[in-house]
Amino acid sequence: MPEPELPQKSKRIAVIPGDGIGVEVTREAVRILRAATSKSATQLHFTDFDWGADRYLRDGTSLPGGAVEMFRRDFDAILFGAVGDPRVPGNQHAADILLGLRSKLDLYVNLRPVELLDDALTPLRDRAAKDVRFTVVRENTEGLYVGTGGHFQRGTPHEVAIQEDVNTRRGVERIQRYAFEFARARNLRRVCMSDKSNALTFGHELWLRIFKEIRGDYPDIESRHLYVDALAMELVRDPSQFDVIVTCNLFGDILSDLGSQLAGGLGLAPSGNIHPGQVSLFEPVHGSAPNIAGKNIANPAGSVLSSALMLDHLGLHAPANLLREAVRASVKEKKTTRDIGGNLGTKEAGDWLVEYIAARA
Ligand SMILES: NC(=O)c1ccc[n+]([C@@H]2O[C@H](COP(=O)([O-])OP(=O)(O)OC[C@H]3O[C@@H](n4cnc5c(N)ncnc54)[C@H](O)[C@@H]3O)[C@@H](O)[C@H]2O)c1
Numbered sequence: 001m002p003e004p005e006l007p008q009k010s011k012r013i014a015v016i017p018g019d020g021i022g023v024e025v026t027r028e029a030v031r032i033l034r035a036a037t038s039k040s041a042t043q044l045h046f047t048d049f050d051w052g053a054d055r056y057l058r059d060g061t062s063l064p065g066g067a068v069e070m071f072r073r074d075f076d077a078i079l080f081g082a083v084g085d086p087r088v089p090g091n092q093h094a095a096d097i098l099l100g101l102r103s104k105l106d107l108y109v110n111l112r113p114v115e116l117l118d119d120a121l122t123p124l125r126d127r128a129a130k131d132v133r134f135t136v137v138r139e140n141t142e143g144l145y146v147g148t149g150g151h152f153q154r155g156t157p158h159e160v161a162i163q164e165d166v167n168t169r170r171g172v173e174r175i176q177r178y179a180f181e182f183a184r185a186r187n188l189r190r191v192c193m194s195d196k197s198n199a200l201t202f203g204h205e206l207w208l209r210i211f212k213e214i215r216g217d218y219p220d221i222e223s224r225h226l227y228v229d230a231l232a233m234e235l236v237r238d239p240s241q242f243d244v245i246v247t248c249n250l251f252g253d254i255l256s257d258l259g260s261q262l263a264g265g266l267g268l269a270p271s272g273n274i275h276p277g278q279v280s281l282f283e284p285v286h287g288s289a290p291n292i293a294g295k296n297i298a299n300p301a302g303s304v305l306s307s308a309l310m311l312d313h314l315g316l317h318a319p320a321n322l323l324r325e326a327v328r329a330s331v332k333e334k335k336t337t338r339d340i341g342g343n344l345g346t347k348e349a350g351d352w353l354v355e356y357i358a359a360r361a
Pocket residue numbers: 021025081082083084085086091094098266267268283285286287288289290291292297298299300302339
């Protein structure tokens with residue numbers, strides 16, 4: 001007797017393309033995700049949300065009430081494009097949507113892998129793909145980005161502006177432990193914690209103290225501490241020293257952009273905003289790029305590689321690896337957009353990836 005068919009499992013994906021090139025690259029990523037999972041036992045179900053500048057300008061909606069509860073209840077992951085539009089003063093909608101989701105879903109890990117896919121793409125002399133392969137684990141809910149502070153005598157010659165740097169024991173410890181666990185799960189040997197505790201003697205002294213307390217729990221991992229200025233220098237001098245870098249919100253933001261350039265630019269850089277075991281959000285590192293929006297020239301690879309991180313988060317490692325393999329092949333064969341040396345448009349680069357994947361899925 002034939003085996004009865006297994007019930008099809010499914011994962012529910014909320015898609016928020018957002019503004020500008022966010023819309024163009026997300027369209028390609030969804031096509032590619034469909035191709036990679038078309039024959040897999042776990043199917044993806046996509047639901048689109050039109051939150052972004054157009055909707056905000058039309059009816060004032062940014063992040064609707066109840067959205068956070070809906071994501072927790074009804075979805076497994078969120079695929080995000082980018083938000084930001086010059087027509088919205090101060091980009092209020094962008095802050096509401098993206099910062100709102102990061103903080104209300106408590107997405108405390110900002111995972112930003114840096115991987116050089118082709119030697120020719122790095123601006124560093126005499127460096128090859130094997131030398132540029134590390135992950136920045138950025139704290140994503142605290143630090144200087146919490147938005148506490150204030151002005152005194154604003155607009156006068158005596159103006160004072162205070163921006164507070166918030167570091168909690170719970171927040172600092174959980175991100176550092178995540179970095180160690182991340183390394184251990186992937187057989188990576190080295191974790192570097194970076195702060196500026198020599199100058200920031202309260203907040204970052206806490207980072208260093210916690211690091212010294214917990215590093216002994218991971219004797220299989222080589223742990224190292226570097227002040228952030230030294231780390232910035234070392235990343236350019238010899239990036240092969242690093243596997244996992246864990247740091248605060250501000251430094252992680254800056255160092256991962258530096259990393260994206262070491263690996264060929266913003267068009268290729270992926271990220272995940274993660275709470276382990278809970279609904280999490282995946283987006284390319286780049287913004288909405290109004291200067292190239294609507295021209296079919298944006299590189300979709302950052303969104304595709306972010307989709308691979310999303311599949312990993314959902315436990316779907318085979319299609320995740322297929323997405324990465326496809327992007328690597330497209331870079332090798334120069335079947336890419338112009339920013340990384342090809343001559344394809346956004347859609348045509350997406351077509352090439354879909355065909356590559358469809359032949360192997
Ligand atoms: N997570 C997000 O949604 C996010 C992140 C960064 C910036 N933003 C917003 O995006 C808007 C534009 O910001 P920006 O110009 O500083 O940063 P950006 O990342 O949008 O663009 C920076 C530069 O990189 C180029 N670029 C970016 N992505 C590319 C891609 N996929 N392919 C080819 N070239 C690419 C752009 O053309 C531009 O020259 C602003 O409103 C900003 O606030 C949003």
